Amino acid sequence: MSERILGTRGATRRFGSFTAVDSVDIDVSAGEVVGLLGANGAGKTTLIRMVLGLLAPSAGDVTLFDGPPDLQRRARLGYVPQNLGLYRDMTVAENLQFSAESYGVPEPTLPAGLATHANTLVGDLPLGSQRQVAFVVALAHAPEALILDEPTSGVDALSRARLWDTIREQADRGAGVLVTTHYMEEAQQCDRLLLMADGRLVASGDEDAIIGDTHTIAVHCADWGRAFAALNDAGIPVILSGRAIRVPDTDERDLRSALTSAGIDAELEDVRATIEERMLTLARAAGR
Numbered sequence: 001m002s003e004r005i006l007g008t009r010g011a012t013r014r015f016g017s018f019t020a021v022d023s024v025d026i027d028v029s030a031g032e033v034v035g036l037l038g039a040n041g042a043g044k045t046t047l048i049r050m051v052l053g054l055l056a057p058s059a060g061d062v063t064l065f066d067g068p069p070d071l072q073r074r075a076r077l078g079y080v081p082q083n084l085g086l087y088r089d090m091t092v093a094e095n096l097q098f099s100a101e102s103y104g105v106p107e108p109t110l111p112a113g114l115a116t117h118a119n120t121l122v123g124d125l126p127l128g129s130q131r132q133v134a135f136v137v138a139l140a141h142a143p144e145a146l147i148l149d150e151p152t153s154g155v156d157a158l159s160r161a162r163l164w165d166t167i168r169e170q171a172d173r174g175a176g177v178l179v180t181t182h183y184m185e186e187a188q189q190c191d192r193l194l195l196m197a198d199g200r201l202v203a204s205g206d207e208d209a210i211i212g213d214t215h216t217i218a219v220h221c222a223d224w225g226r227a228f229a230a231l232n233d234a235g236i237p238v239i240l241s242g243r244a245i246r247v248p249d250t251d252e253r254d255l256r257s258a259l260t261s262a263g264i265d266a267e268l269e270d271v272r273a274t275i276e277e278r279m280l281t282l283a284r285a286a287g288r
């Protein structure tokens with residue numbers, strides 16, 4: 001079994017009377033990429049900030065490299081926050097130099113695509129390049145753990161694929177990676193997924209295990225607009241995927257009855273839910 005790099009037991013964080021993270025247990029081992037998924041506000045960043053030692057838990061324990069997440073242990077991990085944590089009014093080279101000096105490691109070499117930007121102010125770079133720089137900075141000291149908070153948000157598909165190559169390389173050399181994402185095609189690149197909803201961990205495992213036997217009814221209908229409105233009016237939570245209407249985890253009879261009452265002729269097909277649809281049903285069930 002691989003060495004456990006970080007973990008939480010009953011990790012809870014309250015802000016006043018609001019519980020942002022509620023009794024969460026997670027583990028990340030060396031060499032694995034663990035995806036942390038959940039809607040906006042599910043508690044992912046708050047959990048990450050506790051793991052990083054930037055936020056004290058209100059209850060429960062956080063372990064990083066077999067101890068508390070103190071400064072010494074934090075120096076062994078690389079972190080790319082949502083806002084990247086770079087100095088936007090310094091050049092790429094200055095950012096690299098500053099970070100290398102802070103960690104006492106040699107200055108990293110810029111990948112080919114970034115080399116021409118060494119003297120560009122970080123704030124003047126396109127977002128995709130800024131994210132690449134943030135990765136170079138976070139990886140300069142060959143961290144044993146990597147924590148990435150929406151590392152590819154807002155970048156094009158090619159840059160995303162490159163960043164994922166880097167993430168996989170880091171896991172292959174033995175780092176444990178915890179990464180949050182809103183992109184489901186990225187979730188598929190993870191070895192394991194953790195799903196949060198309303199502060200709680202509501203599912204874990206690979207995509208197949210998380211979807212389990214959750215089914216969706218696909219509604220095939222010439223007038224999809226009317227069908228959508230009728231189901232909405234009947235209080236049935238509908239997903240519109242392009243022009244296809246999908247209703248996860250529902251009773252087909254309720255659906256049929258809502259459509260018939262509205263005089264809509266539709267063909268109903270029972271299909272396996274997608275991971276997004278499973279997330280929605282779990283989030284609904286966890287709703288406080």
Ligand SMILES: Nc1ncnc2c1ncn2[C@@H]1O[C@H](COP(=O)(O)OP(=O)(O)OP(=O)(O)O)[C@@H](O)[C@H]1O
Pocket residue numbers: 015018020038039040041042043044045046047
């Ligand atoms: N310092 C704070 N004070 C009060 N509430 C907070 C604070 N930080 C976070 N929250 C609340 O805790 C909840 C969880 O926030 P968090 O940022 O952890 O969610 P998230 O899953 O990371 O969302 P996103 O995907 O949008 O980043 C939200 O309702 C947020 O408003």
